[in-house]
Amino acid sequence: GQQLNQSPQSMFIQEGEDVSMNCTSSSIFNTWLWYKQDPGEGPVLLIALYKAGELTSNGRLTAQFGITRKDSFLNISASIPSDVGIYFCAGQPGNTGKLIFGQGTTLQVKP
Amino acid sequence: SQTIHQWPATLVQPVGSPLSLECTVEGTSNPNLYWYRQAAGRGLQLLFYSVGIGQISSEVPQNLSASRPQDRQFILSSKKLLLSDSGFYLCAWNLGTAGNTIYFGEGSWLTVV
Numbered sequence: 454g455q456q457l458n459q460s461p462q463s464m465f466i467q468e469g470e471d472v473s474m475n476c477t478s479s480s481i482f483n484t485w486l487w488y489k490q491d492p493g494e495g496p497v498l499l500i501a502l503y504k505a506g507e508l509t510s511n512g513r514l515t516a517q518f519g520i521t522r523k524d525s526f527l528n529i530s531a532s533i534p535s536d537v538g539i540y541f542c543a544g545q546p547g548n549t550g551k552l553i554f555g556q557g558t559t560l561q562v563k564p
Numbered sequence: 565s566q567t568i569h570q571w572p573a574t575l576v577q578p579v580g581s582p583l584s585l586e587c588t589v590e591g592t593s594n595p596n597l598y599w600y601r602q603a604a605g606r607g608l609q610l611l612f613y614s615v616g617i618g619q620i621s622s623e624v625p626q627n628l629s630a631s632r633p634q635d636r637q638f639i640l641s642s643k644k645l646l647l648s649d650s651g652f653y654l655c656a657w658n659l660g661t662a663g664n665t666i667y668f669g670e671g672s673w674l675t676v677v
Contacts, residue, residue, distance in 0.1 A: 554600075
């Protein structure tokens with residue numbers, strides 16, 4: 454079945470540093486989404502990407518839909534303590550509403 | 565605006581007992597509905613999805629079942645829980661097919677003891 458490889462698995466950084474994480478797929482996706490999950494809560498959508506090559510920003514967050522449609526990255530600039538959490542990429546294959554999730558990147562920010 | 569709610573938020577159940585988690589969506593009609601499970605420290609696994617009343621698709625073989633008795637109601641059930649059923653269960657919804665992002669409920673923590 455289709456799988457998403459998300460890396461890195463975890464990051465421990467200093468406040469103010471930039472962060473980069475990415476996801477790769479063995480097959481083509483039509484949509485890429487990035488979510489953030491705080492402990493004990495449901496994931497919250499950060500950025501949605503719908504076209505190959507699309508680059509979208511949301512405040513300090515920037516994400517891109519890879520040209521090959523098999524990858525995506527998320528960058529966080531000038532990290533702050535509230536950026537702590539688990540970040541998930543998700544891809545939508547074909548024309549269904551289903552999402553396939555990466556395994557998540559756990560981000561810890563040291564003040 | 566649309567909202568999604570699921571309950572209970574947490575529960576502790578003994579092995580072999582039944583389970584019922586409920587999810588409702590407000591502010592929209594004919595949504596696609598989903599149940600995901602998240603094991604501790606891991607990603608989200610799609611369990612069931614539904615495109616309409618009474619229409620349920622199962623993604624993985626398991627000890628659970630799902631039902632959609634009403635347009636905006638999605639129920640996750642089990643007749644006899646296993647220890648391996650423990651986890652964080654998330655209900656989610658979206659509209660239409662391609663290009664529509666999925667929105668999640670608050671989640672339900674299930675601990676089977």
